[in-house]
Amino acid sequence: MATKGIVKGIVSNLVTVEVDGPVSQNEICYISVGGVKLMSEVIKVIGKNAFVQVFESTRGMRVGDEAEFQGHMLEVTLGPGMLSRNYDGLQNDLDKMEGVFLKRGDYTFALDNDKKWDFKPLAKAGDTVSAGDWLGEVDENFQPHKIMVPFTFEGTYTVKSVAAAGQYTIHDTMAVLTDENGTDVNVTMIQKWPVKKAITCYKEKPRPFKLLETGVRTIDTVNPIVEGGTGFIPGPFGTGKTVLQHAISKQAEADIVIIAACGERANEVVEVFTEFPELVDPHTGRKLMERTIIIANTSNMPVAAREASVYTAMTIAEYYRSMGLKVLLMADSTSRWAQALREMSNRLEELPGPDAFPMDLSAIVANFYARAGFVHLKNGATGSVTFIGTVSPAGGNLKEPVTENTKKVARCFYALEQERADRKRYPAVNPIESYSKYIEYPEFQEYIAKHISPEWIEKVNEIKTRMLRGKEISEQINILGDDGVPVEYHVTFWKSELIDFVILQQDAFDAIDAVTPLQRQEFMLDRVVNVCRSEFKFDSFLEVMDYFKKMINIFKQMNYSEYESDQFKKFNTELDELLKERIEN
């Protein structure tokens, strides 16, 4: 019999429930308040008292209200039909809710009960299978959505039968499996999985090495992220975190993009809702929304569900990875998630760690990032979950617990800088502080040498060094004055400005400049590195500035022109002429 309970205490959304039977940590229960059932999760148990966090407002809740425990943790429903949907943090379909305002206790089913899917069997009777193995597939927005042996199935099974090719709903039996004891079990298109547990139905998780193209130059060229890699973007407000995140989610070469809007502005999610159905995926030519899932738990939605939302998103990402797909998961912002943890920890009167965050924050962050990765599935296919989180450091100070704990686990660091943002040098990713650890991986270097060019890594390292040198010189010029340093210093400085303006800076609002395909990035990097390696002849620093400004202007006009168009070629020729004026032979 299910455990029941009675409300004994209420402080904001932390409720004490006296239970009449066994409960488990993280078990879900529903508390009835005036006829409405509110979903809650057990977060602490002392004796007969279970402390639950309610995923909704507790307004009007009374001592004596009844709770029913469900015997399972917070779960998501996995099956075809998740793409293009807008969920809240608990995987309720927001579009199915009625009215303009969210109603407390309004829970909606995540999938479509009636839609018929075109099924193709992949397994056959007699096959031996285990959790995560593919039994068949349906077409979901042009992606082969695999119907798998449910992840909760332990041990091996023999396939007794698989449904014939045809049209089925998610609730139809797609296969019958026989377990080791000879018992038959039916498998449908859907399965459930507790969000706080990682899905590990793969053979191995090697180091990731394949470049994940984003079309953002400061990422792809300078600090690349890889399929199955992890990265984070910390930055004070107003430095362009969201614009950068949206650019990545629009342009990245991924099969599936999941956006977890975790405790951020609702209008930013609305932007995605509004624009993605119109925008075209630069890699497939189809609408972006077709490959996108949005998990929206905006800042005004209940705090406890905010914490759940990142797990919901990650679980869905892992599900698609098990089908051999490239999944990109973006979470904006992981700081809000950490704050949700802090609010609950505070109400539980736990001893606080740094900045009043819970003591186990670093473990929680590390476990979460560890769920990303590139995997070899048991059938030899590969899949990946690439995770990029943003961090909103309090006061823009990177020495705060969320940033520091994230830095320990994420392999790419894109530091957004106030000073660059103030000078409108967008994306405001600091070229010197930021890094990608993947660039040091021999597997990655080998991949790049084969797929782009053997000199690529060398050139990338060269522009990084030049940026650093440019910064040093600009500091010296500030101290010594323009004529206090040799003219060659000015040349070196302006070469670094050239790299900054042409490669690092990118106009996310210009249709052409916003996306730079890899081939174009290679061309521009070549062009810029060649200029940097050339010797120029100048008599005074004034000439240096004028000359480089002219050059930067031509380069920028190239960035704004269609690649290899007549206009582009015209500017390219103009550039050749300008270079001839000053290059020493």
Add this chain to the structure above:
Amino acid sequence: MATKAFQKIYTKITQITKATCSLKATGVGYDELASVDGKLAQVVKIIGDEVTLQVFSGTEGIRTNAEVVFMGKAPSLKVGDQLAGRFFNAYGEPIDGGPIPEGREVEIGGPSVNPVRRKQPSELIATGIAGIDLNNTLVTGQKIPFFADPDQPFNQVMAMVALRAKSDKIILGGMGMTNDDYLFFKNTFSNAGALDRIVSFINTTEDPSVERILIPDMALSAAEYFAVEKNEKVLVLLTDMTNYADALAIVSNRMDQIPSKDSMPGSLYSDLAKIYEKAVQFPAGGSITIIAVTTLSGGDITHAVPDNTGYITEGQLYLRRDSDVGKVIVDPFRSLSRLKQLVTGKKTREDHPQVMNAAVRLYADAANAKTKLENGFDLTDYDNRTLSFAKDYSSKLLAIDVNLDTTEMLDVAWGLFAKYFSPEEVNIKQGLVDKYWKIES
């Protein structure tokens, strides 16, 4: 507070702190209102049969045998057309001597809008101030604060913006406002003949500070009425949100909560977000736009209040006195409107985004030149030109006394570019230069 018949009256208070009192009671709902000797209070904690109440006007003079009556409802406001033109206190009671307005009673701090039912904001709010319209264009459904030191004229600018913006209703929420500022708003609005479209909820420095917590929710409940039911464009002015946050800190401190940064409650982000996220564009045409004020201490934006606010709002506006031109300007470096790209170049002329960026970039070059000058270095010809440009730009566009339409602002900017620079130096897309560059004759 009239008590209804058969309501249970409790008379045994077990604990009193500066902002809260506790008593034994049963059948009480969370968030419910109560009256303690006629003072309004709200349930903030229930442990078994012990109920803790937050007394809005403070617990001074409360006796241990005070009469406590629970009202069975959360704080609420009677909404209706009769709100227009009226002044209320934090409880929604008239303070202008007029009658109590009739209307439908709604609980304040109500539910959030389903994000999929929002519409993307796309309507420009013109203020005539180029520091706002040109560089930090505002859009209906946006939420944006002024980050200002207490001595800056933010209330004046806000009143000017409110009157110039074409909104159907203006809702003023005053928290810890001085009586002088309250009278300033009242006079400005009535002199402009705008009183009939204004609703005010005012808590002055003379009123108890904890009452301030109710003001934003009151103002926004009124705003939701006009925006949802009347499809009106509503502009909500909240001044000053730092006072609101201070009141939250007092309450959380009295309740023995562990403070996080700057003694603020750990839930500050969510508390502020609940207010600001009420800004919305509804598909039916109504909208709520929030312009707030967050006062800073010594310009420090890393303090928890402005910091959390900055992460919630869609940009922020800074005022600064430019000593070179002797005027108050909207600072182009730190100010930002995050929604501007929804309208710039779309609802305004195509060259707007690039002109705006180029002008700010040149203004930044002028700031560098100024540093050089201050450090005693020689200036180049380019440096001198940027300095002259900066002066003109500051007085003709950034100053808060400017009143132009957006196209005029763009023309002024092109004029300044041509006066001081060559096209390469301005660095704008060639197509736009060809079309708009003004050769000075």
